Amino acid sequence: MLAVRSLPRVASAATGQPAISFGVQTRNMATLKEISVRLKSVSNIAKITKSMKMIASTKVTKAQRVMETARVYGNSATALYQHTGTSTNEESGKPLVVVVSSDRGLCGGIHSSLSKTTRKYLSAHPEAALAILGQKAKAQLQRDSRQQIVVTFDSVAKNLPTWTEAALIADEILKTGIEFETANIIYNKFKSVIAFDTVIVPVHSYKALLESPKLSAYEVEDPVLKNYEEFTLANTVFWGIAEGNASEMAAKRTAMENATKNAGEMIQKLTLTYNRSRQATITNELIDIITGAMAV
Amino acid sequence: MATGHSALRSLADLDLPRSKIPQRNMFRLATRAVRPIARYPLARAYATEASGAGKLRLSFTLPHQTLLSDVEVTQVNLSSSEGDMGILGEHVPTVAQLKPGVIEIFSATDKPKKFFASGGFAIINPDSTLNINALEAFPIEELDVDAARRALDDATRRSTSAATEAERVAAKIELEVYEAVVTAAGKQ
Incomplete structure (x- = not known):
């Protein structure tokens, strides 16, 4: 007797799959349509994430190239600090914090890692002033440190980072008239395509430079040193933007790759459920027909 | 000389942001009076x-x-x-x-x-x-003397006719850069 035997099988197909629920019931005819709608939307998402991944991977090579020259430049520009032994004087003057993030999301923990480091720094230095590059870090940081924010910049490094852009940003920061002892640039240092480090790089004011122990070895005039401070601020901001951009693109690529993989898995499971419930519906219809035929 | 021209173009582009921010020391380097050769x-x-x-x-x-x-x-x-x-x-x-x-x-x-x-x-x-x-x-070798001369004339004109202080300072910076370019390119 077909009808009697097939009933429990239908039941097990319908209820015995708690793993493939996806928030939709896998029970009757109505769900068949729901599943197909969901299947379609997931495969559309997969298409989007896949193309985003492709875009990010082309951008990551470009950003990496820019980052490498910027890193050489930044290291060379700040080599003076190592030679003079300049250090931060915690007592005098308030520190300035420059957070280098961006406007775009969908790139893993890049921005929240910046905010976390910044919050940690701010809790140790509550008097610090904040300058924020990029909307993401702004949105995260203005929740609890709104009063400390002095200036923010949107749409930073829309394309590849340029020095001119960094110089303008540095100039705007200086125009706010903050008297800082040390400007701490917080950015994501690019380690490899799968890893980044959130680091704090100091830019010392010329006063701090004047007080450094080994500056007397150098032949330098005061106005030149003041110019050097402003130049170094611009350089380090540029360095931070370049490194942050490379890290962001690499993180985006990884995030999008994972998203595509997850969507693929979801499609597979949904297809399975779809086919099972289709089969179950057919079986049900067969039972109806056969029972009807037997009753006649 | 396409390369020479592009070299000059980027030099000029570089000067653009300065026009907005002439009061900063960093950008004032070029306006400083040329001092006598160092002793x-x-x-x-x-x-x-x-x-x-x-x-x-x-x-x-x-x-x-x-x-x-x-x-x-x-x-x-x-x-x-x-x-x-x-x-x-x-x-x-x-x-x-x-x-x-x-x-x-x-x-x-x-x-x-x-x-x-x-x-x-x-x-x-x-x-x-x-x-x-x-x-x-x-x-x-990539510098184009003629392009530099033209740009120099343009900058000279603008440095005298500029309406605002900021524009004048920017033009002066350009002037100094182009003067140096012309001298350098002329010597090669």
């Missing part, structure tokens, strides 16, 4: 030569390009805000601001190289390393 750095540089100078290691970098990275050279000539300097090994440690002008690099193995740099910093460290951070630099 002592040059003298000291040559003094060390006699004592059998140590090796000078040069890093010459731009934000978008690394021209030379930790290369051993014998002498570097550059023009700073303090005057023209000739740098050999064991030069006295100095922080110098570059003026728009020619940077000449002599090495034992290669032919001397000449670059035109628009501005930046040169830092000589106690360990005889020289870090030159310029904003834009081009081999001198």
